[in-house]
Amino acid sequence: MTSAKAASGKAKRARFLASWGVNIAIALTALRTNLMRSILTMLGVMIGVFAVTLAVAVGNGAQVSVMESINNFGSNMAILVPQPDNEGGRRSFDRGRLTSRDMRAIEREVPGIRAVAPQLRSSLELVVAGTSAGTNAVGTTPGYGTITNHPVDRGRSLSDADVRSAARVMVLGRTVSETLFGEFDPVGETVRVDGVPFIVIGLLEEKGSTFGQDNDDTALMPISTMRQRFVGDTLPGPDDLQVAYIGFEDGVSLTQAKTDITNVMRDRYRVQDDEVNPFTVRTTQEFMEESQFVTGIFQAVLVAIASISLLVGGIGIMNIMLVSVTERTREIGLRMALGARRSDIRNQFLVEAAVLCALGGAVGLALAWLSGAALTAYADFPVPIGIGVAIGSLAFSAFLGLVFGSYPAIRASRLSPIEALRTE
DSSP states (O other), rough: OOHHHHHHHHHHHHHHHHHHHHHHHHHHHHHHHHHHHHHHHHHHHHHHHHHHHHHHHHHHHHHHHHHHHHHHHHHHHHEEESOOOOOOOOOOOOOOOBHHHHHOOOOOOHEEEEEEEEEEEEEEEEEETTTTEEEEEEETTHHHHHHHOOOEEEOOOOHHHHHHHOOOOOOHHHHHHHHTTTTTTTTEEEEETTEEEEEEEEEEOOOOOOTEETTTSEEEEEHHHHHHIIGGGGGGSSBBEEEEEEEEEETTTHHHHHHHHHHHHHHTOOOOBBBBOOOOOEEEHHHHHHHHHHHHHHHHHHHHHHHHHHHHHHHHHHHHHHHHHHTTTHHHHHHHTTTTTTHHHHHHHHHHHHHHHHHHHHHHHHHHHHHHHHHHHHHHHOOOOOHHHHHHHHHHHHHHHHHHHHHHHHHHTTHHHHHHHOOO
């Protein structure tokens, strides 16, 4: 009994597959018969799938690019800025403060800190043998390279001894080095800033750009040197800072770290519960979440706009299939007279619409892949089209054919065999 049921099931599956195989063969024959019309009909679906696939890939690429940029900037990090927070509350400070004493308190009281990098910044002009280069100079401490993932390629980085002695030393970024020295090794050479000689002790690894900013257009020097020679007059106090990077060990919750830093700073400045913080703390986790939100909206808008072309392509499929039903009325009547059921006629036209859309989708997917490869190669912008996106595009295009081909297919299946045979 069991073997008989199994044999019956196999026979049903075989008939089902054979039926759909016949329908696909008939669909391909019909498409070849009206080749030019089929190509023009596929054009709308092809453009729609191309646009939607590329929009999804560009959105994914934007997210990947943003994540890489943030990780390049410095992962697992908090940024402390002496500017009043923009959250609600009663402001009691005209200007925020951040000092070296604050940083030492944070290092003592906040757990999980890997390194800190207090900073002073200024735009300086470096001169070598008549060649000058304007750059963003950063006065900082040895922890800067560790936090920002920007190690030294040649020479050495800043040391604690350099900071203690306010040494006239400098570590150059790749862009500044090439402007001043070309392809020559700058380590050991002398550059002048406002007539003061500085020894180049190191060359930073090339890092590229982050959010359009050249990370290699920089020069690092001891924070004490920057304070003493370039920005000391502009600061309100002898140990004030402009910004501080705080790097944390892997596994440390940045949300909790932000709370700890905020509590330490509020205690030090005696900020009341209803007062605005005279400082701002942001973490790389927040940057990532905000960037993902923005790129998600950007991707959704792109897909929504591109989907309009898919809708137009689907309407075109439906119109052409209605024309096809009208042209093949006699064929439909003949098939019904020979024993074809209404479901057979309906499935035939559904398969034809699905095949038409699937072929258009395949061509659109190929064009999207080529465009993505060109963007990746020539614009240095990642446009990943994974296997999931490819399968999804083909499946959706076939589904589009089933949806828009359903009305013509049902209409064809409801034709009267006698009336259909009478059609000239």
